Amino acid sequence: MKPEIIFENEFFVAVHKPSGLLSIPDRMGKEQSLKDILIEKYQQIYTVHRLDKDTSGVIVFAKDEDTHRQLSLMFEERRVKKIYNGLIYGVPVHQSGTVDVPIIPHPGKAGIMTTGKKGKPAITDYVVVEQLGKYAWMQFEIHTGRTHQIRVHMKYIGHSIVCDALYGDAQPLLLSSIKRNFKISKTAEEERPLLNRLALHASELSFEWQDQDIHLAAPLPKDLRATLQQLRKWV
Incomplete structure (x- = not known):
């Protein structure tokens, strides 16, 4: 799970976080996080936003307190464009749409979120990029x-x-499950999954920094x- 630096300057660093790696230390502090790795490299690093542990993709950390304040405010004021891709079960009725439904912590399950009128505003635009049988590749x-x-x-x-694992299957x-007449290799004891982690990827971040896009x-x-x-080949 080696993270890859996508871009850096004197103010911030953008990293491609692999799935399975925490963005920042959790409360237990037993697992290594991306922030831990960056602190080893830069000594000081500041959390601007985070990705779920099992989500891969681009994430930004600030190198100083002033940059941290500026970038955090940009995220808060929705001045950062955030694009994700993901694979879902089924195909939505509409090829594109918006989900504008508040999100609130689940009243009975710690660490789980749910929708609710008393929650914080949450807006997600979606587009069906490709239909793949009983799945759809989304933006x-x-x-x-x-x-x-x-x-x-x-x-x-x-x-x-x-x-x-939290909100689906x-x-x-x-x-x-997708290839007809599938036969497992004689040398394999069990089938190796095509995918066994959350099928969600943070693809792009865009913002203006010091008059530069x-x-x-x-x-x-x-x-x-x-x-x-494999889905394109067999469905």
Whole structure:
């Protein structure tokens, strides 16, 4: 799980975070996080926003307190364009749409979010990029930054993210489920999943910094590329 630096200057660093790596230390502090890795490299680093542990993609950290304040305010004021891609179960009725539904912590389950009138505003635009049998490859733009926002909103419209252990079906995606007459290799004891992590990727971040347009992009990881290739081949 080696993170890759996409871009850096004297003010901030943008990193391609792999799936399975925490963005920042959790309360237990037992797992290494991306922030821990960056602190080893830069000594000081400041959290601007975060990605879920199992979400891959582009994330930005500030190198000083002033940059941290400026970037945090830009996120808060919705002056940062945030684009994600993800694989969902099923195909939405409409090829594009907006989910404008408040999100609130679940009253009975710690660490879980849900929709509710008393929640904070949350807006997600979605577009169906490609229909792949009983799945759809999606593009999302989020205009707010609520915890688990895309995952909660996709569950709300009945199309949860593939391999979402909290809001959908945690079962891995297997080639045997999409390929007819699938036969496991004689040398393999069990089938290796095509995908066994949350199928969500933070693809792009765009904002203006000191009169310069900054566009940061993280290419799709190998596991998501391979999954799409197999779906296109067999569905």
